[in-house]
Amino acid sequence: MQRLAIYPSYARASDAWVDPSLRTAVLHRIDADGWPRTDGWSPGTAAPLPPDAQRIPAPHVANDGIAPILDRAASGRALGESDIVRLFQARDDDFAAVCAGADSLRREASGDVITYVVTRNINYTNICSFKCQFCAFSKGKMSENLRGKPYNLSLEEVARRAQEAWERGATEVCMQGGIHPDFTGQTYLDICAAIRAAVPGMHVHAFSPLEVHQGAATLGLPVGEFLLRLKEAGLGTLPGTAAEVLDDEVRAVLCPDKINTGRWLAVMREAHRAGFRTTATIMYGHVDGYVHWTRHLLRLRELQAETGGFTEFVPLPFVHMEAPIFLKGRSRRGPTFREAVLMHAVARLTLHPLITNIQTSWVKMGPDGVKTCLQAGANDLGGTLMDETITRSAGAVHGQEMTPETMESIVRSIGRIPRQRNTVYADVSEERYSASFMPRALASADVRARAKG
Numbered sequence: 001m002q003r004l005a006i007y008p009s010y011a012r013a014s015d016a017w018v019d020p021s022l023r024t025a026v027l028h029r030i031d032a033d034g035w036p037r038t039d040g041w042s043p044g045t046a047a048p049l050p051p052d053a054q055r056i057p058a059p060h061v062a063n064d065g066i067a068p069i070l071d072r073a074a075s076g077r078a079l080g081e082s083d084i085v086r087l088f089q090a091r092d093d094d095f096a097a098v099c100a101g102a103d104s105l106r107r108e109a110s111g112d113v114i115t116y117v118v119t120r121n122i123n124y125t126n127i128c129s130f131k132c133q134f135c136a137f138s139k140g141k142m143s144e145n146l147r148g149k150p151y152n153l154s155l156e157e158v159a160r161r162a163q164e165a166w167e168r169g170a171t172e173v174c175m176q177g178g179i180h181p182d183f184t185g186q187t188y189l190d191i192c193a194a195i196r197a198a199v200p201g202m203h204v205h206a207f208s209p210l211e212v213h214q215g216a217a218t219l220g221l222p223v224g225e226f227l228l229r230l231k232e233a234g235l236g237t238l239p240g241t242a243a244e245v246l247d248d249e250v251r252a253v254l255c256p257d258k259i260n261t262g263r264w265l266a267v268m269r270e271a272h273r274a275g276f277r278t279t280a281t282i283m284y285g286h287v288d289g290y291v292h293w294t295r296h297l298l299r300l301r302e303l304q305a306e307t308g309g310f311t312e313f314v315p316l317p318f319v320h321m322e323a324p325i326f327l328k329g330r331s332r333r334g335p336t337f338r339e340a341v342l343m344h345a346v347a348r349l350t351l352h353p354l355i356t357n358i359q360t361s362w363v364k365m366g367p368d369g370v371k372t373c374l375q376a377g378a379n380d381l382g383g384t385l386m387d388e389t390i391t392r393s394a395g396a397v398h399g400q401e402m403t404p405e406t407m408e409s410i411v412r413s414i415g416r417i418p419r420q421r422n423t424v425y426a427d428v429s430e431e432r433y434s435a436s437f438m439p440r441a442l443a444s445a446d447v448r449a450r451a452k453g
Helices: 008-012 020-027 067-074 081-088 092-110 155-167 185-198 209-219 223-233 248-254 261-273 290-307 337-351 362-374 404-413 430-436
Strands: 113-117 119-122 172-175 203-206 235-237 278-284 310-317 380-383 417-421
Touching: 067 081, 067 092, 067 337, 081 290, 081 337, 092 337, 113 404, 119 155, 155 172, 155 185, 185 203, 185 209, 185 223, 209 223, 209 261, 223 235, 223 261, 261 278, 261 290, 278 290, 278 337, 290 310, 290 337, 310 337, 310 362, 337 362, 362 380, 362 404, 380 404, 404 417, 417 430
Parallel strands: 113 380, 113 417, 119 172, 172 203, 203 235, 278 310
Antiparallel strands: none
């Protein structure tokens, strides 16, 4: 493979080796391993899929370095750090072989069924006291003249949106927001109680480990005790967001004021001990490298072996267009298509058989991109969302809702069987399934008219 006029190892360490006037140009032209990007695709864009998408179903032969690693993964043996890094480096036939190996394990774990959930995203505030360099969603004070108007939804509006979601067939509301400086743990308890009072049957999937940590601290409670209070208030499961990349070398650049790797894992450990199931995520493709992705996966695998609490792993490729760190010229343009697909495939190979569900994000990958991921180890299409705001704030173009009809059409187009699930992967009732196919327009979501504060 051709390189730039700088060797990959130096491109990866551009802060040390590249003149400041050239760093942005280098970052925009390389992948996470320092090699050139060879196409115009980035997560969240409408660019056509590159040729790598066509490699997966084509005949291939893995080289002698990749084949033994795939054999170990297929037999259920744990992969080491060097093995996983090597899988992320796969290209051409090796790339196709890694995807095929992952898809074989997908078939072993879940057959030809592809699942999805009818859910509504409720981002209750975009006001945040943290300054994460990747986030284009959170807003500060109006005087700072940032994009859009800061808002903070009332409890009544949160409950109304949950009720509306139920009427449209949802079984889940997924709720996260900025860390509002006025929020305490009581705020999160009140949100759960408001939804439970309005829609008793709705599953509440809410609050990242950062929000749980912050909520417990404001009430002066141990995290475990606060989690039990959230459960009593109606919380069902937790999203494994705010993880970004679980490596403090990356977090020091990307989100230095956020909880560190150890604290994220500790909150999740407490959640699993309290009886909560959670998801796990990675947000990758910015200032990180393959070794960081590898350490992230290994840390998740270790915790899952201890607690068994993760329901799924969700790769979230970095959407760069409006992200502060990209606009400052300090990050890459998200992962390449090859890297984005490999994250699903390598996760399947690394986490097997401990985490059996690998989700792919249609908002990040697009409708055609998720088809590729579903043939490379993924077995879940995620949620219908109804109101997707965080990724669109970063510049993604793939819309804010995908209907069940479209979800099932995507699944059938690759010869798979769609199944609508709930948050913990059980079948939904016939009543919920039927309701999700009855089109109802959402009421106006003008948060300025419905917000407080």
